[in-house]
Amino acid sequence: MQELEVTLIKKNISIGQYTSIQYLEQGSFITCFTALDINQQKVIVIISNNQKELQTRLQMSQKLQNVNQVQKYSVLAKLQIKQDTQSQLNEYYPNIFCQNSFALIGEFYENSFNSFIKNMTVQEKINTFRELLKIVKTLHENSVYHMDLKPSNIMIHDGELILIDFGQSVCESEVESVLNTSAYSPRHDVYACSVIPEKFDVYCLGNILHDMLVQIPLSTSLVQDSRQYKQLQDSIGNLAANIIFGMTTREQEQRYTVSFALNHPIFTANEMEQIDQETLLVRFLNSWAQSSNYSPSAESFIQLNQQLSQDFSYSDLATSNNLFDTRQSLYDFTGNMLISAVHSCYISVEDSLDL
Template sequence: MELRINNGQLELPGYRYITFLSKGSFIACFKAYDTKLEPVVLIISENQTELQNRIRISQLLIGVPGIQSFICLQQLQIIEDVEQLNQLYPKIFGKQSKVLIGPFYNQDMNTYLKDKTQQQKIELFRKILKVVQELHSRNIYHMDLKPSNIMMQDENPILIDFGNSVTEDEVETVLNTSAYAPKQDVYSCCITSEKFDIYCLGSMLHEILSSVPLHSSLQNNSRQFYQLQQHIGILATDLITGMTKFQQELRYTIEQCIKHPFFDNSNENELLQLDQYKNQISLNIQSKSQQNIFDQNKEHRKSGFIYGGSESIVYSYTDLHTPALKPNIHIQQNLSNNFSEFSQIQHVELSYE
């Protein structure tokens, strides 16, 4: 596909009225109209890895609602004024430049939310969580979630820009310096992909509800924590806190976010709702851990659940070599603050009946 520049205006066969939208480190985005005068977005880059990643992810997500699709990928042949193009858009145009063509969405999330009620904002965020849940269920992680990467189609969110997306549960590096990304994760040697997305979503929710960006992890019992509680309520504050924990493993999972009582719109006492929610998480962990703890140890048979509190769960195991003595091994495992993960076994006590 031949690309020309005429008085600073890009010209591309089959497209009219090409106007600049935005530029990243390796790409430039333009709006144009096709021969049917339908608006499209032109994503131009010389970075083959990023363009191919967008194509690869979009192919894995064909038919999934809430995901940007693409029409085609074309090689560009720059006819003239390459120097002028490079001055206008450095690192974008060259011999290897290609154009990725997709549908154009004329409204991003922040623009859409300007005249919306608090409940409408909450409902939109719940829809975004559902789309991200579908991504994660397919082992796809966006890694650059922010308001400008969430466009609107009628009342529904559309995720765009999968240039940084990965299909691995853990990665060593991520190219994300946005204000919504967890800085501690970016500089970590091992990044949990799901929890990286969760932090970005929590940071977005903080801005949606308080109109102020979240500059660092929200810590329990901090001054910022109590100020936010007074402003947006106990449930919203707990959800944001659970999504933006400093330690990746302590953050809520996407399923825990979706099931959070913040979205129930109930008239019940918020503290009671939160207590019931965390008790349910504790019971779910108990059920799963009964299948996992000591499965690798064939010397003992689990004989029952002893008790579970807000900080720990204790089990009893019977030594198979001395069943007549019926010894019990009490295994205590501490729970994280938001009950999303177990830590290592903290205490083992052997006793005999």
Template structure:
């Protein structure tokens, strides 16, 4: 039990000093403080012990995942009647006789502060790490359900998930309380919500913000104006992954694993030329359709260095030695900014002589 008082309009809590409000939410209030070990920590306070117990249990379940905030020390606050009156006057609606506190690890760097300092390729690297982290959490059967910049901190350049207050462990739920700008509003009002797909939409929305500076107002379809703007500025891959992650229909959204392996991240992944070739040609054929697959027999990648030159992917007609009119450049696929960071860049599609024989 921790004794709590209000002295000279300041909070005094046994074992902690320099206590300041960090954020007041619907269910909990977070404070920063300095522990007796001189470590800065987060104190999560609520009079709903079940709320704090759920958070604590989830933290224990995920404690070996490095990118999840560590919580410990669920304790009751001891508040005298006289102190409670002072607390209510200075901190209305926060403390009661039933108040408990959870101690959590403090992280100094917020997502937005970290990301705004990065180049676009660096932002994509960081975002892919976030996708991998969320998948680790999903693999434990936990779904965050409130993914947004304010719930992601940064430690040593790596993403850290905090605030599992709306998390669920079921594969399907009846209702969701999340109404943030990053949540799929059409899911919120649905009778059946798929938590995995809910998280994926929120992440797709955050990826959209990386490219444009703001979250989506509604699901992005490839034919929409916003999709065309992203395609024109950042390339086909950017448009494709955001569209697939923010599909209106939950079942049609791509999985986290497919998102992690999406070609948008290929430019900086450790892989050999053959693997790189297979990923891009598979995506290229999928987007261009079966007609092009019949025309193009083989896709080859030639390792070479380059500056900002865009190389053409040129399909050759099976029935003619002339180059087909269908031409897609790497600039169209990767976008101007990301293209300058692609290691292997000279691509060509040509006829397979063995097939022609």
């Protein structure tokens, strides 16, 4: 393993040929700096006392070296810190560096996912989510499961999505436990006897889509025919509500796969305008039931909102720039005093489960 000496000059840290530019953040396992190397190439330096976590990142980077839309790492090195330097580091950067620290050098991406989608229309967000699904599908085809998918781990480079932070990734099709407790992860999976990594990623993806469309992540799994689900239908339409439900349902085995989600009518409805959306959704759900031995009762997904769909189609929602316009259109149609949007309130777990 390569060794790099750490020096400190006027609070600027040098790690071998890399000189720190900006201190970014300190997390549970990592501390991040942007740095400049001798060739004036911008990189990110990740410092950690957890060698295993950094080795996982490097291993996944090497396994996915032919996949363009993932963060790449080049150097894993052990840090050499002299005693006088250690004293200075403790003064300016306490609890970050020690003699057992390691550095992982990788690519740096400046533009965040949330900034990228901020001014998008709903249809543009749906198209962007489809691209995210394609990237994760490629990961799964290479037997890599990210296990920490969330907006902050999606960056933008030259207009393309880039997945970063593979520190919790696994290659196994089933694991006994996971440590992830982010707002986008299925918390009930964390406490399960075993976890299916593919379906763990699927839940996170569904929750990301929920956040993209209603500006807040789910607080609990969606339950079919619950008040929470009905409100989501009213807010974003049948197709969007269904794909989120199918990806975030509590039972791991019953969640859609990434490949199946890519064939959801939310992505194909505009290409098949001669077929009404309810028919597309029924066909999709019947196909899922046949492939997964799970029957989600296709009719129940559409009958609750059938009349609404006839007068307010998903294509109307897709052309809206924000959910306020969508709710106003629903208000004009129904004459109700209030159309509840998911992002305006949290539904309690008991209410969501109709207990």
